[in-house]
Amino acid sequence: MRRRIYWLLPDLASARRTMDDLLLARIAEPHIHFVAREDVDMSGLHAANVLQTSDVLRAAQLGLVIGGVVGTVAGLAVAIFFPIVGDSPQWGVAAVLAVLGGLFGAWAASMIGISAPSHRLERFQPAIEQGQILLMVDVPRSRVAEIEARLQALHPEAHLEGVEPNIPAFP
Template identity: 45%
Template structure:
């Protein structure tokens, strides 16, 4: 199981050092995400993308679930009340459920991409004040090791804890 570790770093220079240390600890850049204020020079750092900074993943997951339920209900309705005497089988229920899940995920992701990730909103003031938020996706059994590495080597780092799991979508 993956976990996302959050910590605040005092500045960009420290962030570069932490990234180097994590690379030496066999954490790839694909597992690191940095969020800093817009005026900060983050070149050479693994910047967070739209999936980390927006509400895309959460919205798509909820949309897929709602769409699947709606699709299954529509399929069951068509099964019970077939239109114009057309014979409908159980495959229609599965097909409408899958179609509903896909449509729901797509529509919800279009809405979610326009909203900030609520997890990051709590860090916005620190980011605006010049601190750098770093997120690292790790196997659950390495979280304590990486926390200790950061804490021991960079006393200015403020470890904020972990998410219970890394978002699975997209």
């Protein structure tokens, strides 16, 4: 189980030094994510991807649930009131429409969620717009205190912004 530690760094030079220190602490690069304004040159840093900076996963989950419910209701109505073969309800149609509704809902909602900024990063948006760089580092639960102490000792210019107890499985 990993925990996500948030740090705000004042500039690119500090971010690059922090990246090097995390690599020396044996934190793998895929677990280090930086977020900055769009006009900032992030070369040499592992920039956060769309899964970490948008609400695509949250939106897809919500769309799956809503689409599945709507698909189930529509499927039940079709199965009971409009049977395809004979006069008995066609329960298979209800199941198919429930699955298709869930898939369509997840797809449609993810298209909306990909353009929405992550609700987890909203509190950092003003600092990012001012030119600071957000560091998100995912570390094993047993190393959180060690990594926090290391970064505080090596980077007094950085600000610890907290630890997220449950990071998403995919981003």
